[in-house]
Amino acid sequence: MLDTTSSTALSQRLLDALPQTQCQRCGYEDCAAYAQAMAVGEADINRCPPGGAQGVVRLAALTGRPVRALDAECGTEEPRSVVVIDEDWCIGCTLCIKACPVDAIVGANKLMHTVLAEDCTGCGLCIPACPVDCIIPVNASGSATGWDAWSAEQAQHARQRYAQHQQRLAPQARAETSAISTTPQKPVQHTATTDTSVDPQAARQAAIAQALARARAMRKPTPR
Numbered sequence: 001m002l003d004t005t006s007s008t009a010l011s012q013r014l015l016d017a018l019p020q021t022q023c024q025r026c027g028y029e030d031c032a033a034y035a036q037a038m039a040v041g042e043a044d045i046n047r048c049p050p051g052g053a054q055g056v057v058r059l060a061a062l063t064g065r066p067v068r069a070l071d072a073e074c075g076t077e078e079p080r081s082v083v084v085i086d087e088d089w090c091i092g093c094t095l096c097i098k099a100c101p102v103d104a105i106v107g108a109n110k111l112m113h114t115v116l117a118e119d120c121t122g123c124g125l126c127i128p129a130c131p132v133d134c135i136i137p138v139n140a141s142g143s144a145t146g147w148d149a150w151s152a153e154q155a156q157h158a159r160q161r162y163a164q165h166q167q168r169l170a171p172q173a174r175a176e177t178s179a180i181s182t183t184p185q186k187p188v189q190h191t192a193t194t195d196t197s198v199d200p201q202a203a204r205q206a207a208i209a210q211a212l213a214r215a216r217a218m219r220k221p222t223p224r
Contacts, residue, residue: 010062011039017058019150020158021050022101023123025074030101030162038063046070050122052077052146080141080149082120083127087112089134096126096135102161103168121158 015035026047028034037043038059045059046068053070060067070077085096085105092110097103104120107113117140127135141149 007036007039011036013062014038014059017051017055017062018048018155019050019055019147020155020162021121021123021150022158022162023050023121023125025049027074031159044068044071047074049075049077050080050146050150052148054147058147077145079139079143079145081122081124081137082117082140083115083122083124083135083137084117085113085115086134086136087114089132091132091134093131095129095131099125099129101125101165102158103165104161119157119161121161 011032012035015032018031018035020031022030024030026034026043028037028043034043034047038045045063045065046056047070048055048059049070051058056070057067059065090107090112092107092112094107094109094113096113097105097107101123102119102121104116105113105126106116122137122140124137127137
């Protein structure tokens with residue numbers, strides 16, 4: 001087992017060796033969390049499809065572990081992609097904006113959104129978030145995969161964008177934490193029903209339902 005100082009230093013080196021797509025395919029919240037898990041021996045080195053086989057070799061060299069094939073449960077090595085939004089179907093629900101880890105999608109509520117291709121990491125997190133399936137992945141690297149499709153400069157840019165995204169969200173997170181800690185807690189009522197007003201999943205489902213309702217209204221033929 002590594003000591004804290006050694007594991008922190010190794011974690012930083014492992015983070016530097018990851019492509020910074022922040023796609024969560026490894027099963028961790030972001031590249032930093034995956035790097036930390038590898039550093040302390042809690043995660044294997046073959047869980048990053050964007051890094052591909054080359055990425056596994058880099059991580060193996062840093063950890064001293066044997067090179068292994070990519071874990072199929074995390075996905076397969078594929079050409080890097082970016083996403084585009086079909087403007088004819090976008091309903092402006094903002095769910096994709098909230099899902100993007102690098103703030104590569106711009107737009108406003110009930111207005112069409114646009115993807116900044118130069119900032120998109122191809123993480124794909126926005127695709128399942130879209131209730132009308134108007135987000136489409138597009139090949140951005142030809143036949144190249146892994147680190148052949150993703151330069152060190154692009155990785156650094158994505159890393160900076162993610163850090164800025166985290167900084168932008170930090171005040172909101174602190175405000176929400178403060179609000180929770182200062183709000184008087186009501187006694188727990190043991191009933192058969194669940195209060196969905198404080199359930200994030202229920203709130204998200206409600207937002208999707210509203211977005212779908214707007215989509216259906218938009219698609220409904222106009223009476224002649």
